[in-house]
Amino acid sequence: MTRAREAIEDDLLNVVLACRPVYARNHDVAAFELLLQGEHPQGASLSDIEATGPAILGTYTQLFQRGRVHTVPSFLKVTDEVILAPQLPDLPKKHYILELPKGTLPTSERVKRLRHLAQRGYRLALADYAPDDGELDVLLDTVHIVKVDTRRLSDDVLHRTAVKLRGCGVEMLADNLDNGERFRHCLKLGFHYYQGDFLAKPSPIKGKKITGNKLLLLQLLSELHNPDASPTRLEEIALKDANLTYRILKVVNSAAVGLRREVHSLSHAIALLGLEEIKRWANLLLVGSEGNKPEALIRGMLVRGRMCEVLAEIAGRDNAINHFIVGLLSQLDALMDIAMPELMEQVPLSREVKSALLHRSGSLGEVLCEVELYEKGDFSGLKLLQDKRFYESAYRHSTAWARQVQQAMSYRDH
Template sequence: MASQLDNEESLDLLLARQPVFNKSQDVVAYLLLYRNTEGGLPAELNDHLATSSVILNTYASICQQGEVRHLPCYIKVTDSTLMSEHFPELPKEHFVLEILSHSKITPEFVERVAELAQLGYRLALCDYEPAERYLPLLKHIHILKLDLQRFGLDRIEQIVHDLKPYNLELLADKVETQEEFRKCYELGFGLFQGYFLSKPEPIKGKKLSSSKVLLLQLMLELQSPHASAASVEQIVINDPLLTYRILRVVNSAAFNVQREIKSLSHAITLLGFDQIRKWVSLFLVSDTADKPEELTRIMLVRGRMCEIIGEMTGLDQPISAFITGLFSQLDVLLDMRMGDLLSQVPLQDEVKAALLDRSGQLGTILHEVELYEAGEFDNMKNLLETRFYETAYRHSLSWSQQVMQTLYTND
């Protein structure tokens, strides 16, 4: 895996993405997260935004309902970047320029913002607070971000009311729960950021469906040292749809099978138990139609990145790291408390410990990936050389997109 990542184009910086949702909880853009002490645009990123296809083809690329699309990316820009004579020639349809709240709003600065707006750039102002100094900007920007945790819902309601004359698109930032999402929705916000999608809303007494119980029985058998293609087949054939899906996956272009596979036991032998474990896990997390696609996408990226780090740090069974990352938000997907869920799930003890309290080697890897996803790069333990993290993350983004296309095709 190290040699594979070495061959990837390097961006020379740590870079992650955070989704921006609309009212339907569909992803409509991504905020780029990167390490920079000033909170602005690093020179390395500045160069790549204008010249590299990596940003658009990976960080801005998404598979929605089986189709690959490119979404806009929000990028924070400092005053010096905004005012520079060498401002990068960015594709206007692909980027939203995010102005920092601590900018020095001089007449020259306002004139520059108005000029960029006239040139066709989409402009957002982050961390807004009601103050007279911001009023000149409100005439030229398109999106206003309000920090929900800073103001609270009561105060934000008045702020939203006062902003109505400006006809701005309002983005609720740091939305942490589904309840906060619903209240911001009612207040008239059209865009949302935060971790509300990653917080479970447990339903008391909820039990796993029969189809998921079957998948979990299959996973238990796959972890048995006595498992065989025949014993796995005996479980799978109880569900004709699952049998069909596995055969479709094996016969898909992703596996370059020379001739069509019709026998389930042959398919299991061909794939190997690790691949079967992975696909059973993927079927388990992709079978919840009432959840936004982004949740499955996040789980796939996290699972694959955990697996890569597991491989590169010498973990005996990297598939365990994959399952740990993938299942780290299974509680959210199924609306069950993690403890209650794990009592019904046949997982190894070290995987359960990692999921419950981030303990053990698997827990360390999972927490490392979670920090990377959140852009908290300075808090990471750096289990690998820094240069491997971004390529591992980018590889995981691309892999998740391919898998979602395959899953959608094989539904």
């Protein structure tokens, strides 16, 4: 049994759960949508809520953003069992937004119950709203947030929807935003929240090259991939930029690494951690030093990289560090605004890693595809591990790890 499997085996939940970010206008994470598959595929049951509550409040709703750890609320899709229950379990009102499942019929009994929940202080969200579906209008004076599937609506219909919802005084969430252009359109329409893959889609600038201290990081990575790499040569490269050396030593000394003694030089760090661990941190710095990109994008890259590594270890795959690098760099094109094929010409990675990033091929590509499916909540497509509970535990571990790493990489004092 692998070390990773042993480490998480005692921490398994009977559900699989992923978090889909909900963004504010400035790209900060304002909330998470919980993608939960437990007893009821259509939403969370009372037992699902009781089982996942500690994990959600203890890990999933916490993130590092703008120099400190924040706790944000979660959209939780609930079943009729929850809506019509005489009494809800101990559910902190400020941490949960109860989302009505798709196809909810506004019967008099449901409407009465929803109004009662709203009066008690629960926030309610209505999904898949369309302006021509007058049947749902009876709920607009009860719910607080209305989610609009922008992928299904034309610009004209989307504009009409926004005008109607603004008049009702509800907060609007633009869902399924696939690119930055669509996000900016919804921004002009006055939507309050935004959801989709638009942050992870690059806006390639033809001919753009990696510059600045990233060139030194690439030199460092190139040397780290050299079988004859030496601590002295690595230190020579890092010392060309005092700021780069400082950042490397800062993260190495951080709680994210957990050393018992302070490290004062790169050669000392290599002696204590080994070249593979230094390779990990060099890749992290390559990702984390892009100051003009949202922290949410970097967070997602960290979670994906670590989850690829943990799943590879659980599945007994070789070269877990390469699975980490593939997961981490799979959205480097969005971070750099350089198309992935052009980017691969500039980044010194092995042919196997590049092939996984470009074509999702080999063991590295297979594990990356699994993590991408998990992030989307496509749990039925997972094939790598028979016991799907390991995915959730790996994801939860990766979420906590990403928060810790972002703290370690921050320049701010904590």
